[in-house]
Structures are given as C-alpha cells and as structure tokens.
Amino acid sequence: MMMGTTEIVRHAIFGAAPAHSFAGFFANTPQLDVHSKAHGKYRRRSSSFVSRCSVSRMSNNCFRDYRVRNINDRSRSFKCQCQRVDDADGMTSGDANRTWFTESVSQANQILGDLNGQKVISFENGSVMPNNEASNHSSYKTRGNSIEDEAWRLLQDSVVYYCGSPVGTIAAKDPSDSSSNCLNYDQVFIRDFIPSGMAFLLKGEYDIVRNFILHTLQLQSWEKTMDCHSPGQGLMPASFKVRTVPLDGDDSATEEVLDPDFGEAAIGRVAPVDSGLWWIILLRAYGKCSGDLSVQERIDVQTGIKMILKLCLADGFDMFPTLLVTDGSCMIDRRMGIHGHPLEIQALFYSALLSAREMLAPEDGSADLIRALNNRLIALSFHTQEYYWVDKRKLNEIYRYKQEEYSYDAVNKFNIYPDQISPWLVEWMPDKGGYFIGNLQPAHMDFRFFSLGNLWSVVSSLATTHQSHAILDLIEAKWSDLVADMPFKICYPALEGQEWRIITGSDPKNTPWSYHNGGSWPTLLWQLAVACIKMNRPEIAAKAIDVAERRLAADKWPEYYDTKRARFIGKQAHLYQTWSIAGFLVAKLLIEKPDAARNIWNDEDAEIVNALNIMADSNPRRKRGRKVLKKTYIV
Ligand code: GLC
Numbered sequence: 001m002m003m004g005t006t007e008i009v010r011h012a013i014f015g016a017a018p019a020h021s022f023a024g025f026f027a028n029t030p031q032l033d034v035h036s037k038a039h040g041k042y043r044r045r046s047s048s049f050v051s052r053c054s055v056s057r058m059s060n061n062c063f064r065d066y067r068v069r070n071i072n073d074r075s076r077s078f079k080c081q082c083q084r085v086d087d088a089d090g091m092t093s094g095d096a097n098r099t100w101f102t103e104s105v106s107q108a109n110q111i112l113g114d115l116n117g118q119k120v121i122s123f124e125n126g127s128v129m130p131n132n133e134a135s136n137h138s139s140y141k142t143r144g145n146s147i148e149d150e151a152w153r154l155l156q157d158s159v160v161y162y163c164g165s166p167v168g169t170i171a172a173k174d175p176s177d178s179s180s181n182c183l184n185y186d187q188v189f190i191r192d193f194i195p196s197g198m199a200f201l202l203k204g205e206y207d208i209v210r211n212f213i214l215h216t217l218q219l220q221s222w223e224k225t226m227d228c229h230s231p232g233q234g235l236m237p238a239s240f241k242v243r244t245v246p247l248d249g250d251d252s253a254t255e256e257v258l259d260p261d262f263g264e265a266a267i268g269r270v271a272p273v274d275s276g277l278w279w280i281i282l283l284r285a286y287g288k289c290s291g292d293l294s295v296q297e298r299i300d301v302q303t304g305i306k307m308i309l310k311l312c313l314a315d316g317f318d319m320f321p322t323l324l325v326t327d328g329s330c331m332i333d334r335r336m337g338i339h340g341h342p343l344e345i346q347a348l349f350y351s352a353l354l355s356a357r358e359m360l361a362p363e364d365g366s367a368d369l370i371r372a373l374n375n376r377l378i379a380l381s382f383h384t385q386e387y388y389w390v391d392k393r394k395l396n397e398i399y400r401y402k403q404e405e406y407s408y409d410a411v412n413k414f415n416i417y418p419d420q421i422s423p424w425l426v427e428w429m430p431d432k433g434g435y436f437i438g439n440l441q442p443a444h445m446d447f448r449f450f451s452l453g454n455l456w457s458v459v460s461s462l463a464t465t466h467q468s469h470a471i472l473d474l475i476e477a478k479w480s481d482l483v484a485d486m487p488f489k490i491c492y493p494a495l496e497g498q499e500w501r502i503i504t505g506s507d508p509k510n511t512p513w514s515y516h517n518g519g520s521w522p523t524l525l526w527q528l529a530v531a532c533i534k535m536n537r538p539e540i541a542a543k544a545i546d547v548a549e550r551r552l553a554a555d556k557w558p559e560y561y562d563t564k565r566a567r568f569i570g571k572q573a574h575l576y577q578t579w580s581i582a583g584f585l586v587a588k589l590l591i592e593k594p595d596a597a598r599n600i601w602n603d604e605d606a607e608i609v610n611a612l613n614i615m616a617d618s619n620p621r622r623k624r625g626r627k628v629l630k631k632t633y634i635v
Pocket residue numbers: 171185189191192330331332333334
C-alpha cells in the first residue's frame with residue numbers, strides 16, 4: 001500500500017464488527033458501533049487531507065508542473081495511483097479488510113488503460129483522455145448552435161476530474177470571472193450536482209454519477225470538526241474540491257486530494273442536512289436508470305445509507321416526526337427563518353426514506369432500522385398532510401381557531417393564533433388549489449410558499465394525489481407570481497421591511513425579491529418537470545421551459561433572477577451556473593421522454609396509504625376518502 005500514513009481505509013472503520021450489520025442500531029451495542037475510532041483510520045483534518053490520489057513523479061521531475069495543472073486540463077500527461085473507484089474493495093464481505101486504493105504506479109498504468117471501463121486514447125506526450133469523452137467533446141461541437149447543444153457543452157465543461165475520472169461538476173464556471181470572485185463556487189456541491197447527475201443519467205452517461213456516489217461516500221466517513229465539535233458521522237459534505245498538493249516528503253511531485261466542506265468553512269457554518277438525503281435519492285436514480293444495482297448492493301454503500309438514516313432517525317427531544325434542523329440547512333443555505341421543520345427537508349427526508357427502503361438489502365441486522373423507517377414514513381406523511389396543508393377551506397378553519405386548548409383532542413393542536421394569517425395570504429389563496437406551508441412549530445405557521453418543498457412533495461408522494469394536483473392548480477393560478485419572466489420563484493412572498501430585518505438579520509444578499517428571498521431560480525425547472533409529468537400534466541412544465549428558453553442562454557445561465565417578476569439577472573448571481581444549465585437540460589429531456597421521470601419520482605406507497613386510512617378512520621374529524629386496502633398494515 002503506497003498511501004502511507006494518509007491512507008484512509010473505509011472498511012477498516014467497521015473493524016471486526018460486520019460492516020453490514022445494523023442490529024445494534026437502537027441498542028447501541030459497542031461491538032456494533034460502526035464508527036468506533038478504535039478500529040478506524042480516521043484522521044483529524046489539518047489542512048487539506050482526505051482520500052488521496054497521488055500524481056507521482058516518474059522520472060526527471062516530469063510532473064513538477066502539475067502544481068499548476070488545471071483539473072479540467074486533461075491534455076497533459078499524468079500518472080495517478082488511484083484505482084477505479086468501482087474496483088474499490090468493500091464490495092463484498094470477503095474483501096472487507098482490503099484497502100480502497102491501489103498500490104503501485106504499474107497498476108495505475110493498467111487502470112489508466114481502462115479508465116472507468118472506457119478505453120483511453122494515448123497522446124504522443126503521454127496524456128490520456130477517455131475516448132468516449134473525446135468523442136463527446138467533438139460531437140457536442142458539431143451538433144449546431146441550439147440552446148440545448150450549448151447547455152450540453154457547458155455541462156461537459158463543468159465536469160471536475162479526480163485522478164483522471166469525472167467525479168462531479170463545478171458549481172459555476174464563468175470564463176469572464178476572476179477567481180477571487182468565485183467564493184466556493186469552484187467546488188462540487190452535492191445538491192448542485194443532482195441535476196447534473198440526472199442529466200448524465202438520462203443521457204446514458206453513468207460513470208460520472210457512479211464515481212460521484214462512491215467518492216462522496218468516502219468523504220462521509222471523515223472525522224469533521226467545527227471548532228471542537230464533531231457532527232454525526234452520517235453527515236455528507238455540502239461540497240468538495242479537488243486540490244493538487246505537494247506529495248508528502250517529496251517536493252518534486254504532487255498529488256490530488258478530495259477536500260470536503262461539511263459546513264465548517266461555509267458562510268454561516270450551516271449544516272448541509274440535505275446532502276445525504278439527495279445522495280440517497282441520486283443513488284436510487286442511478287440504479288433505476290442504469291440498471292446497475294451492484295453499486296447500491298455494495299457493503300460500503302449499504303453502510304453509507306444506514307449511516308445517513310441513523311443520523312436522521314436518532315432520538316432527540318422532538319415531539320414531531322419531521323426532521324428538526326437549523327436555519328440554512330438546505331438549498332436556502334443562509335438565514336431565512338427556516339429553522340425548525342422546513343418543508344424542503346421533510347420532502348427530501350420522506351423521499352430518501354422511501355428510496356432507502358427500496359435499496360436496503362434484507363438482512364436480520366437491519367430489522368430495527370427498517371421498523372423505525374416504516375414508522376417514521378407513516379408518521380411523517382400523516383403529520384405533513386394533516387398539519388402543513390392549507391387551502392381556502394383550511395385557511396378559513398384556522399381563521400376561526402380557538403386558542404389555548406389544553407387537551408388531547410385539541411383542534412388547534414399547535415396553538416396557532418389566527419392573526420398569523422397575513423393579509424397577503426387571504427388575498428393570494430386561490431379558490432382552487434392549495435399547498436404545504438413552509439414550516440410548522442408551536443404557535444407558528446410559516447405560510448410562505450416554498451417551491452422546492454412543494455414540488456418535491458409531489459415527486460416523493462409525500463403529498464396525496466389530491467394535494468399534488470392542488471399544488472399544480474395553485475402554480476397555474478399563481479403563474480404570474482411563481483413563474484412570470486423566469487421560472488421558478490424559490491419562495492413567495494419575499495420578506496420585507498421589519499420582517500426582513502428581524503428574520504434575515506438585514507441580510508444585504510437576501511433583500512426582498514432577490515436570491516433566497518423571493519428570487520427566481522432556473523434550476524427548479526427540473527423538479528417542476530418531474531412533478532408535472534408524474535401528475536400527467538406535462539404541459540405546465542413545458543410552458544415554464546418555454547419561458548426559460550427565451551432568456552437563459554442569452555443571459556449566460558444565471559444562478560438566479562431578481563424582482564417580483566424575475567425581470568433582472570440577480571444582483572450577485574453567478575453566470576454559467578451549472579445547476580441552472582443542468583436543471584434546464586433535465587427538464588427538456590424529461591419533456592421529450594416523460595417515461596424516464598419514473599426513475600426519479602417515488603410512487604405512492606400502498607401500505608402507507610392504508611395505514612393513514614386506518615388512522616383517519618379512527619379519527620372522526622378526518623375522513624381521507626382514499627381507497628382502503630384489504631391488507632392491514634402493522635405498525
Ligand atoms: C448558494 C445556494 C446553494 C448552492 C450554492 C452553490 O449558496 O444557496 O443552494 O448549493 O450556492 O451553487
């Protein structure tokens with residue numbers, strides 16, 4: 001093993017305990033503590049350390065110039081000691097004590113001969129490029145000048161390589177922007193990669209998604225600290241960067257390292273709760289699109305899923321089945337008053353739970369976990385459908401609420417004061433349609449409409465069929481507020497005046513109708529497309545794509561738009577923002593081939609519906625009007 005002291009052995013962290021066993025999930029039995037450091041080779045991060053891929057000097061310092069190598073500049077030669085990510089051990093229990101990286105340059109040469117299963121082209125100067133990538137590049141060039149072609153070319157240009165393999169896409173790549181302006185937009189964000197990954201999956205380019213899944217899985221295991229505190233081990237990073245650093249003890253050679261940010265460097269030190277949930281969702285989509293189930297069946301991947309679930313399902317002080325998080329823990333990653341139980345996280349959580357259940361290998365050790373997961377799915381779905389839902393009828397009910405009810409069967413369970421219903425909502429709520437509110441806490445309903453949470457509630461079937469249609473009805477009814485000149489408004493309405501001052505802390509980036517505070521984000525097009533196709537109403541998404549198509553390319557693919565009607569490119573919006581490009585492409589592809597959207601959405605689960613009906617039947621105030629299955633669901 002050449003990696004010396006910096007080697008990271010994911011499998012070794014599971015030590016003698018069977019990595020795939022989760023029997024001790026709730027019992028916390030020491031031998032099943034999968035993160036026991038005694039078994040592990042976790043290292044505290046000092047500067048830049050993580051899974052490494054050495055770029056070795058072969059002879060005569062010929063690799064010195066790698067220090068200034070652009071990771072996307074694939075025209076120079078290099079040798080890399082990392083193995084194909086899918087050759088990693090841990091795939092089978094028999095291999096569980098082997099390490100993840102290969103040993104020698106000669107092996108690396110072999111690997112480069114068959115990079116991710118692709119044949120490679122050798123150039124005279126020794127450089128390599130997978131030949132299908134070379135052909136991709138040329139075919140993109142010859143396809144003409146349409147907006148989609150440009151988008152594909154830009155997406156391909158945004159690809160980040162690690163040890164010669166594509167592992168993700170950079171958040172933004174504006175050729176005219178100087179690097180000092182880019183903040184962390186030169187990183188691969190987990191959430192931003194999801195539309196890129198979906199675009200590649202829909203195009204049949206699976207390698208990059210597989211690599212992304214497996215490399216980010218490696219990052220999940222690192223010990224991370226924020227000052228002296230370590231967050232839970234299942235946490236996935238918000239983003240990572242491929243850095244080229246001098247090789248330890250050899251200043252004439254460099255190596256590439258994957259350097260993750262778990263929020264400890266992020267503005268506001270926000271925790272990326274959504275990353276792990278998106279990771280599970282992408283993993284399922286990868287399996288469904290590619291037909292390759294071997295990735296989700298790997299022991300290390302199964303363990304990764306369980307680690308995320310363990311973190312999400314851990315007991316706390318919560319009274320609600322919704323996930324309790326701090327402000328800024330998702331796409332809205334700065335203070336916007338969404339701490340508590342924001343809808344976006346709940347929709348992703350539900351989707352990840354359903355997806356994980358589909359992928360978890362049945363085994364005795366997982367019984368407790370599966371039971372906890374099933375219970376949570378039912379409780380989460382009941383809670384959201386019952387208490388987050390508003391339409392005109394429900395609003396009127398809240399308007400007439402009594403307060404201070406101390407009893408088990410209170411109608412106004414959360415002690416909501418009707419005065420919380422803002423004047424804008426009384427006017428805004430259409431006769432036909434409804435939506436899930438943004439957040440629910442004791443004595444607090446955040447009535448703002450948050451788009452991603454609502455769209456993903458449709459996609460994940462967290463919303464009932466009736467509610468899903470009502471959400472789309474509302475989108476149609478409120479088109480000029482939610483789409484107007486550019487789809488799709490991130491939330492409606494914006495916080496203004498005193499509310500903006502108190503809730504955002506007078507955030508100059510989140511001024512009214514800008515950025516997260518009522519700005520419009522083209523990336524949301526792809527979630528809109530999946531939701532509309534699922535409900536058999538693709539024309540709504542097609543109309544929104546038409547609106548976007550008129551401006552996106554001409555405006556250089558901005559990250560977001562400002563003003564009430566999205567008339568301006570956002571004040572501080574990055575241009576050539578990858579997830580704007582990918583979101584547009586996924587939406588386009590899905591409208592062309594709507595069947596593919598099945599690989600992304602979660603079907604309504606008959607057993608959950610049945611369980612909810614049984615709960616509804618025992619509650620005289622609530623009749624769900626849904627088909628009751630004969631089979632009884634045992635909770
Ligand atoms: C901003 C967005 C966040 C995104 C990141 C990179 O911080 O709020 O959602 O992941 O930019 O594009």
